[in-house]
C-alpha cells in the first residue's frame with residue numbers, strides 16, 4: 030500500500046464548511062462526515078493539527094458586525110471559533126478519535142491555552158490538536174492562524190478545506206468560466222490577487238516555504254487523496 034505523502038499536516042477547516050447546506054451554525058451530518066474523513070487520515074498514521082474558522086457563527090467583517098468596533102467584532106469571531114472547536118472535538122469523541130483543544134485566548138475553564146510544546150507532544154502521541162481563537166489577535170483571520178500554527182507545528186503542508194475545489198483564475202462564484210489551477214506559485218497567487226486565501230497568510234507561507242493545498246470540503250475523500258499526494262485541488266508552493 031502506498032504511504033501518505035505527509036507525516037504532519039495542518040488542516041484549516043472553514044467555519045462555513047460546518048454549516049453544510051444550512052444558513053447558520055453547525056450541521057450535524059456535515060461535521061460527522063468531516064470527522065470521518067479526518068479519522069481516515071489519522072488511521073494512516075498522519076499527525077493532524079486543525080485550525081477551525083468561525084464564519085458560520087460570526088465574522089468580524091460581516092454585515093452583522095457593521096457599525097461595531099472592529100476589534101470587538103473580531104474578538105466575537107474568535108470566540109465563535111472556540112465554539113466550533115468544542116463541537117468538532119465532541120464529534121471526534123463520538124467516533125473515538127482523541128483530540129485536544131487549545132485556545133489562543135485564555136478561557137481556562139473551557140479549553141487549555143495554546144502551548145506550542147504541548148501541542149507538538151499531543152501530535153507525536155497521535156492525538157488531533159484543534160486550535161481555537163485563531164491567532165488570538167483582532168484584524169487577523171483563521172487562514173493566517175493556519176499558516177502560523179502550521180509553521181509552529183513544523184507541519185509539512187497547510188491543507189485548506191473550503192467551499193471551492195481549488196484556486197481559480199478568477200472567483201468561480203462570479204466568473205463561471207474561470208479555470209482551476211493544478212498548481213501555482215505563491216508569487217502568482219499574490220500578484221494575481223486570487224482571493225482564495227488572504228494575503229497575510231499567503232505571504233507568511235511563502236516566506237517560510239510552507240506549501241498550501243486548497244481543496245473542497247464537499248468532495249468525498251478529497252482530504253485523503255491530498256494526503257496521499259494524489260492530484261486533488263490546487264497546490265500553492267514556492
Ligand SMILES: Nc1ncnc2c1ncn2[C@@H]1O[C@H](COP(=O)(O)OP(=O)(O)O)[C@@H](O)[C@H]1O
Nearest residue numbers: 043191192193195196197199200202223224225
Ligand atoms: N481565484 C479564486 N479561486 C478560488 N476561489 C476564489 C477565488 N477568488 C475568490 N474566491 C472565493 O473564495 C472563497 C473561499 O475563500 P474564503 O471565503 O476565504 O473561504 P473560507 O471560508 O473557507 O476561509 C470561495 O467561495 C470563492 O468564491
Ligand SMILES: O=c1ccn([C@@H]2O[C@H](COP(=O)(O)OP(=O)(O)O)[C@@H](O)[C@H]2O)c(=O)[nH]1
Nearest residue numbers: 043044082083084089103106163164170171
Ligand atoms: O486570528 C484571528 C482569527 C479570527 N478572527 C476573527 O474570527 C472570525 C472568524 O474567522 P474566519 O472568518 O477566518 O473564519 P472562516 O472564514 O474560516 O469561517 C474572523 O472574521 C475574525 O473576526 C480574528 O479576529 N483573529
